[in-house]
Amino acid sequence: MAPRRIDARELPAGSALARRLAQIEKVARAVTLEHDGTPVEARAGEPVALSLAAAGRLTLARSPKYHRPRGAACLRGDCDGCLVRAGDQPGVMACRLAADSGMKLTSQNAFPTAGFDVFAVTDWFFPKHLDHHRLMVDFGDAVNRTMQVFARRMAGSGTLPELPTGVVPHRTRDVDVLVVGAGRAGLAAVETLAREGLSALLVDEEPAPGGAQRDRVDLAPERPTVSVDAMFDATAAATYANETLVVQHGAITRVTCRARLFATGTRDVIPAFARNDLPGVVTARAFARALTWGVLLGERVVIVGPAATGARVNEVLRALGVKTVYAPDGEVVEAHGATAVRKVTVREKGATAEHRCDVLVCADEPVPAYELAGQAGAGLAWDHDRRCFAPRSDDEGATERDGVYVAGTVRRRMSDEQRSDDGVRVARRIARDLRGSR
Amino acid sequence: MTAKVMLCRCEDVTLDEVDEAIALGHTDIESVKRYTGFGTGWCQGKQCVTLCARVLAERTGEAPTLPFTPRPPVHPVPLGALASLGAHGGDDDA
Numbered sequence: 001m002a003p004r005r006i007d008a009r010e011l012p013a014g015s016a017l018a019r020r021l022a023q024i025e026k027v028a029r030a031v032t033l034e035h036d037g038t039p040v041e042a043r044a045g046e047p048v049a050l051s052l053a054a055a056g057r058l059t060l061a062r063s064p065k066y067h068r069p070r071g072a073a074c075l076r077g078d079c080d081g082c083l084v085r086a087g088d089q090p091g092v093m094a095c096r097l098a099a100d101s102g103m104k105l106t107s108q109n110a111f112p113t114a115g116f117d118v119f120a121v122t123d124w125f126f127p128k129h130l131d132h133h134r135l136m137v138d139f140g141d142a143v144n145r146t147m148q149v150f151a152r153r154m155a156g157s158g159t160l161p162e163l164p165t166g167v168v169p170h171r172t173r174d175v176d177v178l179v180v181g182a183g184r185a186g187l188a189a190v191e192t193l194a195r196e197g198l199s200a201l202l203v204d205e206e207p208a209p210g211g212a213q214r215d216r217v218d219l220a221p222e223r224p225t226v227s228v229d230a231m232f233d234a235t236a237a238a239t240y241a242n243e244t245l246v247v248q249h250g251a252i253t254r255v256t257c258r259a260r261l262f263a264t265g266t267r268d269v270i271p272a273f274a275r276n277d278l279p280g281v282v283t284a285r286a287f288a289r290a291l292t293w294g295v296l297l298g299e300r301v302v303i304v305g306p307a308a309t310g311a312r313v314n315e316v317l318r319a320l321g322v323k324t325v326y327a328p329d330g331e332v333v334e335a336h337g338a339t340a341v342r343k344v345t346v347r348e349k350g351a352t353a354e355h356r357c358d359v360l361v362c363a364d365e366p367v368p369a370y371e372l373a374g375q376a377g378a379g380l381a382w383d384h385d386r387r388c389f390a391p392r393s394d395d396e397g398a399t400e401r402d403g404v405y406v407a408g409t410v411r412r413r414m415s416d417e418q419r420s421d422d423g424v425r426v427a428r429r430i431a432r433d434l435r436g437s438r
Numbered sequence: 439m440t441a442k443v444m445l446c447r448c449e450d451v452t453l454d455e456v457d458e459a460i461a462l463g464h465t466d467i468e469s470v471k472r473y474t475g476f477g478t479g480w481c482q483g484k485q486c487v488t489l490c491a492r493v494l495a496e497r498t499g500e501a502p503t504l505p506f507t508p509r510p511p512v513h514p515v516p517l518g519a520l521a522s523l524g525a526h527g528g529d530d531d532a
């Protein structure tokens with residue numbers, strides 16, 4: 001069985017997800033894309049990765065060394081499993097690309113296509129790993145050079161555009177505070193900053209505010225209003241002491257500011273188990289996000305892990321009449337399948353069992369998205385309980401680098417209300433610090 | 439496909455490879471990165487740093503060393519956009 005679209009009427013009337021889907025269906029506009037030469041029906045505005053998934057096209061690329069199949073695993077710009085060539089632009093994240101009529105998408109790094117790739121033999125030649133330390137040195141110079149040429153041709157990410165794209169001019173902005181992340185913490189922070197009389201610019205990678213809220217299958221759709229200047233669909237790609245580069249629709253804005261607040265939330269990780277990179281192995285938030293767009297990623301679903309999203313997804317699936325295996329305390333031992341997941345071995349409470357499935361949902365607790373704060377110079381510490389790194393900050397979100405602050409779940413686990421409170425608390429601290437430095 | 443445990447998807451670095459690096463005495467994140475190339479791909483460590491740090495913590499029984507500084511860009515940026523940061527780029531340089 002394959003992924004398919006669901007509509008609001010399949011869900012309990014009045015449920016949060018049914019209301020979301022009804023809203024989408026009201027404005028849905030059918031468009032046709034092309035993937036590797038095949039027409040694909042889509043809805044305008046939805047993530048292209050989901051249009052392709054709904055059409056049963058899960059394998060989008062091949063991995064660099066072994067040419068293993070790659071597919072969308074996170075649907076939020078973190079795993080890079082969804083890279084495609086869009087038009088003549090290589091390396092575009094299909095999960096962040098909004099479907100539009102006439103789009104031409106091609107698989108990358110695959111010969112001839114991602115669905116069937118002749119170089120997948122590399123995976124079998126080197127069943128454990130390809131040791132480039134020895135492979136490249138032990139056989140002498142000539143072999144070495146040939147291998148390099150071969151490796152270069154096989155690896156890489158896509159093909160360059162036919163024509164040079166030209167220089168895209170940048171803009172500049174100057175504000176008191178740059179806030180990255182428009183989830184609960186970031187939104188509460190910018191409101192507080194405005195009340196304190198400070199100018200702020202809010203930046204978020206998503207097309208609209210809401211943060212983690214946007215993927216909640218148990219909450220009715222909500223469009224928080226943003227009272228300050230904001231850039232959506234925009235990535236704070238690099239941050240330096242004197243400026244931060246924000247990239248939106250292929251153009252850079254250089255932002256200068258007196259304080260930077262990173263309310264970047266969390267990322268999902270797929271844990272280490274055999275064939276954890278198979279298409280069809282997805283994070284719980286990815287599965288939930290697909291549902292909010294009306295796409296059911298599989299009909300036989302195994303959910304493993306303790307994160308709340310896993311339980312919420314399980315509830316929706318039961319309501320839909322989809323058979324699930326839900327193992328909140330379990331651990332995946334191994335996933336099986338040739339080009340997509342077909343079976344999974346799960347250990348729970350000392351017992352090991354195999355389950356047939358077409359999607360494996362990894363509901364591990366998310367980890368802090370500390371990268372930008374780290375770039376900015378915030379210190380990091382290993383969190384023993386959650387087994388991940390997190391930025392170090394005091395009670396009010398100040399890091400050890402002057403002018404760099406963190407708020408919300410990038411700091412620690414928080415309830416919905418705590419996130420807003422934290423945004424307010426840290427914003428007040430920023431206001432105090434900035435007044436002091438005037 | 440074979441039963442590899444993938445720790446770094448962007449650069450195809452397996453658990454086996456990281457274990458070999460550890461066996462050779464690379465027990466801090468930076469050295470394991472230099473030996474295996476994990477974290478040097480498209481995502482610049484967004485997925486793999488946590489996984490590799492967890493393996494190191496398990497194998498050594500200690501908290502892993504701090505990770506390498508996350509490098510910009512957080513996501514790849516088109517060269518055409520970066521080019522404007524040079525001498526003749528934006529509205530402030532006109």
Ligand code: FES
Nearest residue numbers: 075079080082095
């Ligand atoms: S980056 Fe697009 S699915 Fe993970």
